[in-house]
Amino acid sequence: MAENTYLIRGAAILGGDAEDLLIHDGVIxxxxxxxxxxxxxxxxxxIEAAGLVALPxxxxxxxxxxxxxxxDAETVETGTRAAALGGYTAVHxxxxxxxxxxxxxxxxxxxxxxxxxxxxxxxPVGAVTVxxxxxxxxxxxxxxxxxxxxxxxxxxxxxxxxxxLMRRALEYVKAFDGVVAQHAQEPxxxxxxxxxxxxxxxxxxxxxxxxxxxxxxxxxxxxxxxxVGSRLHxxxxxxxxxxxxxxxxxxxxxxxTAEVTPHHLLLTDELVRSYDPVYKVNPPLRTETDVLxxxxxxxxxxxxxxxxxxxxxxxxxxxxEWAQAAMGMTGLETALSVVQxxxxxxxxxxxxxxxxxxxxxxARIGRLEDQGRPLxxxxxxxxxxxxxxxxxxxxxxxMATMGRNSPFKGRELPGAVIATFFKGHPTVLDGKLNxxxxxxxxxxxxxxx
Numbered sequence: 354m355a356e357n358t359y360l361i362r363g364a365a366i367l368g369g370d371a372e373d374l375l376i377h378d379g380v381i382x383x384x385x386x387x388x389x390x391x392x393x394x395x396x397x398x399x400i401e402a403a404g405l406v407a408l409p410x411x412x413x414x415x416x417x418x419x420x421x422x423x424x425d426a427e428t429v430e431t432g433t434r435a436a437a438l439g440g441y442t443a444v445h446x447x448x449x450x451x452x453x454x455x456x457x458x459x460x461x462x463x464x465x466x467x468x469x470x471x472x473x474x475x476x477p478v479g480a481v482t483v484x485x486x487x488x489x490x491x492x493x494x495x496x497x498x499x500x501x502x503x504x505x506x507x508x509x510x511x512x513x514x515x516x517x518l519m520r521r522a523l524e525y526v527k528a529f530d531g532v533v534a535q536h537a538q539e540p541x542x543x544x545x546x547x548x549x550x551x552x553x554x555x556x557x558x559x560x561x562x563x564x565x566x567x568x569x570x571x572x573x574x575x576x577x578x579x580x581v582g583s584r585l586h587x588x589x590x591x592x593x594x595x596x597x598x599x600x601x602x603x604x605x606x607x608x609x610t611a612e613v614t615p616h617h618l619l620l621t622d623e624l625v626r627s628y629d630p631v632y633k634v635n636p637p638l639r640t641e642t643d644v645l646x647x648x649x650x651x652x653x654x655x656x657x658x659x660x661x662x663x664x665x666x667x668x669x670x671x672x673x674e675w676a677q678a679a680m681g682m683t684g685l686e687t688a689l690s691v692v693q694x695x696x697x698x699x700x701x702x703x704x705x706x707x708x709x710x711x712x713x714x715x716a717r718i719g720r721l722e723d724q725g726r727p728l729x730x731x732x733x734x735x736x737x738x739x740x741x742x743x744x745x746x747x748x749x750x751x752m753a754t755m756g757r758n759s760p761f762k763g764r765e766l767p768g769a770v771i772a773t774f775f776k777g778h779p780t781v782l783d784g785k786l787n788x789x790x791x792x793x794x795x796x797x798x799x800x801x802x
Contacts (some may be wrong), residue, residue, distance in 0.1 A: 357777060358382075360394050362736060364402035366728055368704030374407060376734040379777035383730050401783075402738055405771055408708050410442025410735035412475075412611055412715040412724050414534070415509070415588060415660030416685065418444070418475070421462060422451025425429065427665040427755050429463065432685070433472035434588075435663075435754035437780040439685040440770040442735040443474035443716065443724045448485070449510045455480035455491035457499040464501035471789030473778050474717055479503040481522050481533060485511050490521060497529040504720040507534035509588055510635070512570060514540055519574060520589070523583040532584040532718060535574050538596070538636065542566035547676065549622040549637040559675070562637045564592040571595050575602035575609050586718060587611040589662050591636040593646035600655045610718050612660035613647050615691035616682055616760055620644075626761075630671050630678030631760050634664075650702040651710060658715040661688050665756020683756040687737065687747060690766035697741075698767060704741075734777035743769035 361374040366384075372692050373388035374381060375397065383391040413436065419427035429446070436444050448454035454463060455541045460477035467475020479496040483489045485508045506526060513519045513535060522533050548554050550561025571587055575598065578585035587599065589793040590611045602609045616634065621641050624632045632638060650656040664681025671678050692711065696702040702710075716725025726732040746765050749757040773781035778790040 360399040362398035364407035394564040409712040411711040413444040414715040416444040418446040429466040435685040437472040440737040448480040457495040460501040512538040523581040534586040537570035539566045568594040596650040610657040635680040693768040736774040738772040
């Protein structure tokens with residue numbers, strides 16, 4: 354059998370008709386009736402995929418890999434293993450590492466770590482401002498021209514709150530078709546905030562995080578993007594009001610995209626009544642009304658993509674009193690299942706729509722030319738096989754991520770990733786890690802050639 358040739362038999366392509374897919378030398382060599390009779394199929398490893406759905410590999414526009422500097426929380430190696438198991442073939446690594454990814458040197462380090470790991474394509478996100486301090490633009494052009502070819506810039510975790518600086522960033526990234534991904538949070542409206550401002554926060558006596566803190570920044574930034582004629586991406590949208598502003602902006606032809614996290618599609622602030630810090634996140638869990646508005650917006654493309662905001666933390670930073678706990682949740686290994694439960698099993702979307710919001714559009718936003726591609730002959734073989742009938746119970750201690758802070762602990766979820774092919778290589782088989790992809794130059798270095 355050829356190591357680089359695989360015949361996937363009988364998978365439902367995008368949830369449609371069952372067809373064969375032939376993978377050879379990193380690309381889809383054939384699809385349909387001709388796949389099994391293709392000359393390369395004679396030596397293929399056969400994967401029986403009846404009952405499975407074939408989808409393009411998922412692309413996460415919003416991942417925290419923590420390295421460099423916070424290897425106690427996550428590393429590029431552990432985070433990308435988790436990504437492969439979750440069905441991802443590319444992730445965008447956020448800039449709030451230590452040191453901050455605000456120079457060409459740091460983004461190239463993250464990019465190199467991703468290539469050496471080989472589980473997924475790691476695309477660094479560059480910081481908008483030096484040190485995430487919001488005072489001076491970072492080396493945007495140098496990061497764009499680096500080997501990492503950065504196209505997404507964000508101070509995520511901190512809002513670029515100065516409107517003049519935000520305008521300059523939007524103007525600057527136009528030169529290389531970049532995008533500014535904004536963490537929409539007016540800092541003066543959220544000082545001391547601990548959870549969503551509403552009935553539950555009033556009962557619990559926790560500092561409230563008003564929806565307007567998010568909505569006011571989005572309103573400002575879509576107008577700035579319109580004025581400059583640049584691309585804006587809104588990170589982790591969480592309120593019904595934000596949806597309406599983005600919908601209005603799109604109706605005006607403003608070049609804005611937006612993401613929603615899986616946890617904001619399912620969980621509400623009612624969970625905070627437990628005072629369990631696993632539910633502490635930024636932006637906070639909102640109300641049931643917000644959750645339903647977010648689902649509707651994802652279904653009608655007002656919200657463009659799923660972004661996990663995968664944010665692993667050491668246990669001691671979450672297993673403490675609420676006020677001292679870090680904000681954030683893991684998400685790479687549960688995203689597919691949560692979206693299946695909230696969007697597909699509710700009838701709001703089908704698997705083709707799933708591919709659009711988890712692969713095609715996030716790849717387009719990040720300008721990843723070989724990701725999010727159609728499952729057709731001649732296309733890169735970044736493919737996942739999903740068993741939609743599977744059920745599993747979330748156990749954070751069995752996950753590949755170092756973070757144990759999953760808000761879905763003990764919850765039964767639908768759907769399971771059975772196989773992940775990255776550049777035609779199976780990083781995951783039978784739901785388990787197989788082996789990483791080795792880039793040609795990496796393989797040559799290892800062999801000494």
